[in-house]
Amino acid sequence: MSTVSKGxxxxxxxxxxxxxxxxxxGASLAFLGMERCLPLLHGSQGCxxxxxxxxxxxxxxxxxxxxxxxxxxxxxxxxxxxxEQALVNIHxxxxxxxxxxxxxxxxxxxxxxxxxxxxxxxxxxxxxxSMEVVPVSxxxxxxxxQDGWARAVQxxxxxxxxxxxxxxxxxxxxxxxxxxxxxDIEELRETVEAYGLxxxxxxxxxxxxxxxxxxxxxxxxxxGTPLAQVRRMGASALTIAIGxxxxxxxxxxxxxxxxxxxxxxxxxxxxxxxxxxxxxxxxSETDAPAKYRRQRSQLQDxxxxxxxxxxxxxxxxxxxxxxxxxxxxxxSDMGAHISAAVTxxxxxxxxxxxxxxxxxGDLEDWEQAAAGSDxxxxxxxxxxxxxxxxxxxxxxxxxxFDRLGAMHKTSIGYRGTRDLIFEVGNVFIENQHEPACPxxxxxxxxxxxxxxxxxxxxxxxxx
Amino acid sequence: MSMLKHKIVDLMxxxxxxxxxxxxxxxxxxxxxxxxxxxxxxxGCAFDGAKIALQPVVDVAHLVHGPIGCEGNSWDSRHVFSSxxxxxxxxxxxxxxxxxxxxxxxxxxxxxxKEIIAKYDPPAVFVYQTCVPAMTGDDIEAVCRAASExxxxxxxxxxxxxxAGSKNLGNKLGGEALLExxxxxxxxxxxxxxxxxxxGEYNVVGEFWQVKPLFDELGIRxxxxxxxxxxxxxxxxxxxxxxxxxxxxxxxxxxxxxxEQRYAIPFFEGSFYGVSNMSDCLRNIAALLVKRGGPADLPxxxxxxxxxxxxxxxxxxxxxxxxxxxxxVLLFTGGIKSWAVVSALQEVGMEIVGTxxxxxxxxxxxxxxxxxxxDAHMFDxxxxxxxxxxxxxxxxxxxxxxxxxxxxxxxxxxxxxEVNQERHLGYxxxxxxxxxxxxxxRTLANPIWAQLQARAPWEEEGAA
Numbered sequence: 001m002s003t004v005s006k007g008x009x010x011x012x013x014x015x016x017x018x019x020x021x022x023x024x025x026g027a028s029l030a031f032l033g034m035e036r037c038l039p040l041l042h043g044s045q046g047c048x049x050x051x052x053x054x055x056x057x058x059x060x061x062x063x064x065x066x067x068x069x070x071x072x073x074x075x076x077x078x079x080x081x082x083x084e085q086a087l088v089n090i091h092x093x094x095x096x097x098x099x100x101x102x103x104x105x106x107x108x109x110x111x112x113x114x115x116x117x118x119x120x121x122x123x124x125x126x127x128x129x130s131m132e133v134v135p136v137s138x139x140x141x142x143x144x145x146q147d148g149w150a151r152a153v154q155x156x157x158x159x160x161x162x163x164x165x166x167x168x169x170x171x172x173x174x175x176x177x178x179x180x181x182x183x184d185i186e187e188l189r190e191t192v193e194a195y196g197l198x199x200x201x202x203x204x205x206x207x208x209x210x211x212x213x214x215x216x217x218x219x220x221x222x223x224g225t226p227l228a229q230v231r232r233m234g235a236s237a238l239t240i241a242i243g244x245x246x247x248x249x250x251x252x253x254x255x256x257x258x259x260x261x262x263x264x265x266x267x268x269x270x271x272x273x274x275x276x277x278x279x280x281x282x283x284s285e286t287d288a289p290a291k292y293r294r295q296r297s298q299l300q301d302x303x304x305x306x307x308x309x310x311x312x313x314x315x316x317x318x319x320x321x322x323x324x325x326x327x328x329x330x331x332s333d334m335g336a337h338i339s340a341a342v343t344x345x346x347x348x349x350x351x352x353x354x355x356x357x358x359x360x361g362d363l364e365d366w367e368q369a370a371a372g373s374d375x376x377x378x379x380x381x382x383x384x385x386x387x388x389x390x391x392x393x394x395x396x397x398x399x400x401f402d403r404l405g406a407m408h409k410t411s412i413g414y415r416g417t418r419d420l421i422f423e424v425g426n427v428f429i430e431n432q433h434e435p436a437c438p439x440x441x442x443x444x445x446x447x448x449x450x451x452x453x454x455x456x457x458x459x460x461x462x463x
Numbered sequence: 464m465s466m467l468k469h470k471i472v473d474l475m476x477x478x479x480x481x482x483x484x485x486x487x488x489x490x491x492x493x494x495x496x497x498x499x500x501x502x503x504x505x506x507g508c509a510f511d512g513a514k515i516a517l518q519p520v521v522d523v524a525h526l527v528h529g530p531i532g533c534e535g536n537s538w539d540s541r542h543v544f545s546s547x548x549x550x551x552x553x554x555x556x557x558x559x560x561x562x563x564x565x566x567x568x569x570x571x572x573x574x575x576x577k578e579i580i581a582k583y584d585p586p587a588v589f590v591y592q593t594c595v596p597a598m599t600g601d602d603i604e605a606v607c608r609a610a611s612e613x614x615x616x617x618x619x620x621x622x623x624x625x626x627a628g629s630k631n632l633g634n635k636l637g638g639e640a641l642l643e644x645x646x647x648x649x650x651x652x653x654x655x656x657x658x659x660x661x662x663g664e665y666n667v668v669g670e671f672w673q674v675k676p677l678f679d680e681l682g683i684r685x686x687x688x689x690x691x692x693x694x695x696x697x698x699x700x701x702x703x704x705x706x707x708x709x710x711x712x713x714x715x716x717x718x719x720x721x722x723e724q725r726y727a728i729p730f731f732e733g734s735f736y737g738v739s740n741m742s743d744c745l746r747n748i749a750a751l752l753v754k755r756g757g758p759a760d761l762p763x764x765x766x767x768x769x770x771x772x773x774x775x776x777x778x779x780x781x782x783x784x785x786x787x788x789x790x791x792v793l794l795f796t797g798g799i800k801s802w803a804v805v806s807a808l809q810e811v812g813m814e815i816v817g818t819x820x821x822x823x824x825x826x827x828x829x830x831x832x833x834x835x836x837x838d839a840h841m842f843d844x845x846x847x848x849x850x851x852x853x854x855x856x857x858x859x860x861x862x863x864x865x866x867x868x869x870x871x872x873x874x875x876x877x878x879x880x881e882v883n884q885e886r887h888l889g890y891x892x893x894x895x896x897x898x899x900x901x902x903x904x905r906t907l908a909n910p911i912w913a914q915l916q917a918r919a920p921w922e923e924e925g926a927a
Contacts, residue, residue, distance in 0.1 A: 014526065014575035015535075015558040016582075022532035044594055044625035045499060046508025050536040053866075057540070062847070062870040069499035072468075075598065075626045086502030093503060105530040105595040106626060109564055140532035141559045141595065213874055217851035362558075381539060384552060401540070 002353045004346070004360065016364035017381065019318050020344035021398075022140040024104050025051035026148025026178060028065060031100030031134075033203025034156075035224040038096040040066045040086055042079060042114065043104030047140075057401035059209045064220050066090060070106055079112045084121045091128055094219035097227055100152060101135040108139035132227055134159050144345035145398075146320045149178035150245040153202060154252050156230060163257045164235040171236040172283065173259065174201040175250055177243025179323035179397065182210040183410035188242070188267070191276070191413060194291065195284040200229045200236060211407050234259060238283055240276075242267055242412075243322035244349045265349055266326035267412040268420065269333050270299060276413075295414035299421075303334065306421040309428040311335035316370030318363055318378040319397050321347035326411070327377060327396060328353045330420065340369035375427065392431050394424055466604075467622050474635045477717050499629070505867070508625030510593050511537070512633020516714060517589060517621065517640070519665045519690040520698065521545035524585040526555040528572050528603060529593030533625075534558075542887065544669035546692050550585055559595060569601050576610045576618055586695040587617040589640075597624035617695070619644045631713055638718040641689065641698055646722065649699035651686060656757045658686040659748060660704040660728065662719045663711035664735075666691025670889025674735050677745065677772070677892065681764055683752070689715055702726040706751040708733045708744060729755070735891035736803035738776055738810065742769045772893045779897045780811055783904050788812035790907060793853065795819045795845070795864035796882050804863065804882060807896050813903075816859050817842055847871050861907055876915045878906045 024041060028051055031039035041048045048067035055063040068082040083101070090099060103114060114135045122128060136155045138148045153175060172192060176185050185206035192199040207223030214222050233239075234257030241250040241263045250261035262279065266272050273296070277288050313336040317327055324343050331338060338355035342365050350358045359365050363378065367385040370376055376386050379397040386393035400406035410416040507515075510533060518525055518541065527534035538554030545551060557575050559568055576588050588610075592603045607620040621640040623633050651658075659678075664671055671691045678685055687693060687701035702722065707730035709719040719730040729751055733744035749757075749765040791814045794804060805815055819842050845853075850868060853859065854875035862872040865883030872879035880902050882890070890899045 011574075012578065013557065013571045014578045015531075015554075015556050017554045018531060018535040018538060018556060018558065020531050020558070021535045022530070024532055025536055040502070044508045045504050045506060045629075046511045046625040047532055049505075049507040049511060049630075050532065053540065054536055056866065056870075060870070062874070066502055067504050068501045069504040070626050071499065071628070072624075072626050075594070082501040085500070089500060089502030105532060105559075105564075106598070109595050109598045139561075140530035141564055142561050144531070213876070217848050217871065217874065219848065381554075384539070384549070 002341070002351060002355050002358050004350045004358050012361075015362045017362055017367070017384070019320075019342060019361070019363050019366070019378070019381070021054070021145040022051075022104075023138040023143040023145060023148030023151065024102050024140055025054065026145035026150075027102040027136045027138045027152035028100065028148075029055065029145075029178060029205075030149045030152035030156075030203050031098070031102070032063065032065075032221055033205040033208055033224045034098050034100070034221060035207070035226045036097040036218070037100060037221045037224060038064050038066055038090055038094055038098075038219070039100045039102060040068065040090065041102050041104060042068045042083060042112065043070055043106040044075075045069045047104045047106070054399050054401075058399045058406055059211065060404075061209055061211060064094075064218075068107075075106060075110055078110065079107050079114075080117045080120065083112075083114070083117050084124070087121060087128060087131075087133065088125060091131055096131065096220040098132045098134065100156075101133060102138050102148070102152070103136070104138070105140035108137065108141075132160070144320060146178050146243075146245045146322060147345055150249060153246065154249040156202065157233070157249055157252045157256070160227065160230040161233050161253055161256050162231050164232075166235060167237050167259075168198075168235050169237050170196065170284065171198045171200065171232075173233050173236045173239040173253065173261075174199050175239060175241040175246040176201065176203075176205075177241075177245045177322045179243060179320060179326065180205075180412065181407055181409050182206040183408040184267075184412045184416065186210065187410050187413045187416055191292070192280060194289045195280040195286055197280065197284050200233055201225060202230055202233065205407075209407055211405075233257070238262065240264065240279070244325070244347055245322050265322070265352075266329060268326045268330045268417050270296075270303070270414075270417070271333075273299070273412075273414050273417065292414060295418070299414040299418045302418040302421045306425040307335055309425045309432075310421075312337070313374040313428060314339040314372070315375045315377060316340035316366060316373040316391075318342040318366040318376075318382060320344050321349050323397050324358075325349040325353065328355065330411075330417070334421065336375075339373045340366055342366040342369070374431070375424070392427050394427055467624075467627060470622075470636065470639055471627060471632065474632065474639070474717055477635075477720070507630035507633070509623045509627040509629065509633035509636060510591060510625045512630035512635075513591060513621050513623040513637035513640070514633075515541065515630070515665070516634040516637035517690055518551055519543045519545075519688075520589070520693045520695060521551040522548040522586055522694050524550060524553070524555055524579045524583055524588045525591065526557070526572075526575060526579060526588055527591045527593065528557050528559075528568070528575075528596050528601065529591075530559045530564075530595050531556065533591075533593045542668045543665050543691060544672075545666075546672075547694075550583060553583070555579060564595060564599055567599055567601055568596055569603075569606050572596075572601065572603065572606050573610055576606075577614060580614050580616055585616075587619060587645075589619045589621055592620065592622045592624055594624045594626050597622075597626075617644070617648070634714040635717050638689070638715045642718060642721050642725075645695070645698050647699070647702040647726070649696060651700035651703050654686075654703050655684050656705060656755070657681075657683045657752050657761070658704045659683055659752070660686055660701050660707040660722070660730075661688045661691075662707055662709045662722075662730065663715045664688045664691045665711075668887055668889050670735075670891035670895055673889050673894040674741075674892040677768065681745070681749070681761065681768060682758070683748065683761075689718055702728070704728050705755040705757065706730065706748060708748055710734060734803045736895070737807045738773060738893060738896055739806060740803050741892050741896075742773060745769060776893045776897060780900055783811050783900050786904055786908070787900070789814060790860045790903075791816045791858070793817045793850075793859035793862045793864075794882075795850075795862065795868055804899070807899065808903075811900055817845070817853075819845060851875050861903060863903075876912065878909070878912060880906050 028039035045067045052065045068086045136152045182205045204225045208221045239250045239261035315331045332354035341358045342361050376393045411420040534556035604620045607618040610618040623636045686704045687697040709732045722728045734740040745765045749761045854877040861878040863880050863882045
């Protein structure tokens, strides 16, 4: 159990080296997991440009993302005209199945009534009828990235899901939080399918942002969840939500279509994976496939091999709440201690974390608290602190712009947890401090010099 | 707001701007308030532009007054290098909350400035205004003035809410902030008859360091760069320069012209990209300096250096000529870099099958036409879909562009080289052109392209 505090010193006015990113682009990423979709940020064009660059650098993909390009005059008069022009232009040019309209601090401060605008625009432009438009309220000054993602998924469910009396026993909804990579989602899909179940994943980045070479070029997303599937979610037997952030979306679907749900606060670690497999076995009424029995055993073995290097180590983590939850428990499960935990926004999972204090703050808070730790864990922006502190950094979360393969990193399930143990364990091994060599250590014929220089050479490095 | 408006109108009618010069009187009066098209716009906002222009001042704390989207989504993402202080890479923001939006955040901004000075002790703090506090009415000019007085440190307001306009306008507004609050506020420790300013040089991936040794060798001192690897002090004392080179014409033309007007510092427009451009730059600056009382033997020494460097480049490029002759290039970059790069590529015998003229002036167009002998291959716009088709149909062997279109080329399995600001290799100066050609050669010669063309085992004969 931990206490949650805000800011390093009480009332810190200046965030230094932000951990947090905006809810606006969190929502837009959720829309990027939809098929033939074009997210539209209702704000000035910089709001879109920053999000675009961030995603391009992380995923190394073209990212379809548009802007209503609000200027000074349109900001004062209200954004109806710009939203109308944007929808008409996009429809003409790209013909997407879905546009996700994410508001920004700019248009929320002005007080644009986007839902009302959409009604007017639809009346005026009947040709847009074939195009679904889902608005989400995501001012930059409220919440963080994961809040925007969660909100977008909830809005899609509220607008698109349909009640269904008949349930399909083998159909399961999966609501992944934004901390799951396309690789994680792929792993989850395979697992669910292995039990003979049919998953509907909302949203599904594993189709759209998994780094593949498509056969054609579209101005919208390519791959992702089709709208028709979202409309069928009400007929599923169960919703499985991963990450506490997805609870409101799961609740919305229960409210609309009576689909029961179960929230997994994480799927990294032996116990939560066991719980998932028990659940899947129960709803599918089949036994766990042999493949997963083997993988479970491999994970046990990885824990045995790895615990030597994790036990007693101190780790400072900066991550969004659900990722922090997954990683914090992972390290704790392996015998490491959390020396600092910093996060971007409030969440019920924070008080459950296995450390004394969690701070809603920035990377400056994290850097100060991390001094003396054995390992740092943060997204790529942690690199400067790692350099200053001389502590290795394990990169986790978004953005990850200075490593290849961010989208395929898999750290859920038996196999993902196993690989995470190896990856992090190797960082510990590489940075082990060998005992200092006393000057009078020379005994026998071999000199001490080479041992000492060997110890010196164990410089800070990370995979 | 009216102050900002005034400034924008002034910038829109910038007389030295080549785009404006090309317009007739009526057009010019309208200014360049080009309306963006909602739903098909690309590029950053005014805040983004100001940050690009000013963030290379490395020892200053850059504080963004706004909600998290402005700084949280974008900090430490530009490849401009520093030879000293790393403070410019630290992200500072007031991270406005709903409470701040309702009640105003001027006090919070003041406290933020105070915290920064107490913790990081920078020579100055630059405060960037963004959309939300501009709308709620936070008066950052007043806060900066109060903070400067009470905290005894220059605190510079940079009034650039994103809705004010484009990235390019933001570059210029950033320049205005320097002119208004920084330039001329300090005296250099000493001056020399060969002090120059470089305006619009950002030291992207440290490429200015490929050029600096040339100036050093000639005894030309770079007093200040705007703003690559700059120190606050350099900019503050830059009014004592004898001459200036304006490097990225569209970005900071207002700074060059106003410094000429106010401090009688003559300037010319040049480029470090391409061999002949680099040589012209050195010749022109030498001539200007001599006119301003610099050493009379300077032009002679410049010619000697140029002869040596050009011969060296020529020798280093020779091996590439055989390998690159006849390779077809699709070139997509903005303005001044187009013609600079075009001439460099032609030097090694490559064929330009298309070039974009998106950010170019009439002068740039004429230059490209002159170099290429035709204007047949100039595109104003090339939508990503068209670009993809051209590349897939093998209309070009390689594409050179900015990061935005990178994946259009890569997904078409076409070799691609980065030529805009996110690149990882410096292309400036004599050294840079060898880098660029070397990079093109390395990319084209990579064995992956042939492997990627192979059919999958399950694909039918004749299928794509």
